[in-house]
Amino acid sequence: MKEPEALLELEARRAAAREMGGADAVAKWHSKGRMTARERIEAFCDAGSFNELGMLTGKGRYTADGHLQDFTPASSVIGNGNVEGRGLMVVADDFTLRGGSSEGAVAEKWIYAERMALEFRMPLVRFVDSVGGSVKILEQAGRTKIPGYALWPSTALMGAVPVASVAFGACVGLGAIRAIGAHFSVMVKGQAQVFAAGPPVVKQGLGHDIGKEELGGHQLCTQVSGAIHNVAEDEHDALSQVRRFLSYLPGNAWETPPRRVTGDDPKRREPALNTLVPDNPRRIYAARKIVEAVCDTSSLFEIAPGFGASLRTYLARLDGHAVGVMLGDPAVMGGALTRAAAQKMERFVDLCDNFHLPIVNLVDQPGAMIGLDAERAGTLLAAAKAGAAIEQASVPWISIVVRRAFGLAGSMLGPWNGPNGTSLNHRFAWPSARWGSIPIEGGVAAAYKREIEAAPDPLARRQELEAYYQRLSSPFRTAEAFGVVDIIEPADTRALLCRWARDAARLTQTQLGPKRRSLR
């Protein structure tokens, strides 16, 4: 039987869409070692699970008598697919069509995908590869418009469903915002740049000659500005990082994170932790060994390892339950809460609170970073906002003070009141812990300035006073007053945390739904 003409036309239009920017453009793209939008989706989703939507969107050219001459597809591919059996929405820019720019885009299409993620409460994944706006859309539309997209639910999405993005190549203007506005973002090393405007615009506006990698490459974005969380070695690595990220998260804010039993003994003791923290308080140690020892084997996934690294943030598992872990790292900036670390903390706490990931805080906090550079950077404002995020978090929380907890930043080890004013402030300590409003060394020098100066041997007097205060600051004295729930043997930390993670997972089942927050 002969196919009806309309069906033939449907197939012809679909075939044109599958060709993307055409054989030459695709070959050129492949020669750069890059996957097309469709290949990226195929590599990302479970085999055969992707269901494309809007394949017929684009621009048809017609003969004078109204017959289709040719068809150029829109520069994004959208649809729903599965990752590890769970549904999500994907939006993938197609660079082979006019650089993925607005010129070749049909905004309604990619916005529809984002709205569908919101309405169907599915995670959203963006594969960004777009040079941004093109002046040629003025000619197409015959007018200019006030910038923006009325129906794009970019902020609402962030409270409702996990949003992840991959910066595959150029991410300029709107492309940059779509890459950055995610709970987890990753960029491909040497291949992706994220900026408000690229080198030609910077040259014209400011007269600066600067290369695109220097202006918005991975070093700037993941180590200096923090605009993007992680770096990927290549495209496949980027996709696997997003899959890994999503594996810890629920499909939306109304669900609990999936549990994955790893078989790792929840009562496993780690005697090496008993001697990890050096007696000399000035000595650093390998803080990462703590999280490696206490979390389920191979369950650690570090978010933003290059940014604000005096605070390390991980998604991890405790007896199979997904949790967020914060860890003070004394090897970076002495562990101080820098502006970058504070911003990282705020985002991480929000992520965990949004998606019911109980938070483990392993504290070694000397305080907010001090000095002129830190003051100029706005460290205090960033710290205050991080503190507010902690106070607004209602997700189960446990803190273990590993070593230091001093000053304003030291007070931020967990919610004191919580949004309902009933936070338990569940906190423990290792015997190596010391805390206080101010550290003893500087505190003694300030409070006893005159007495020390007047002493026959000022140095000896200062040391004597310091030793006296050190004895007073034994954590056991704090425990006597129940200022800390317990001081534990470090080797038993995993057992304590796994027990808590089971209780916490039960609690989160009663706390589902999106979180309301006031201004911070």
Place this chain on the structure above:
Amino acid sequence: MAIEKIPSPVTGIVWKQLVQVGEQLAEGDTLYLVESMKMEIPVTMPRDGRVTALLVKEEDSVAENQDVAEIE
């Protein structure tokens, strides 16, 4: 081999200089200890190499990312 400058990872005061010009060192070896936030933060070799210049001395103040040594 090219000269490489080694920056301090942190703002602070040079507390200990642990090597001399001319010494051959391995990746991870410590050049200086910089005191910051009451901690001793090591400035370490990013790779194997020989120290060709030491740009700061004990008790000098250093800024984050300030070059403190050169190696080849």
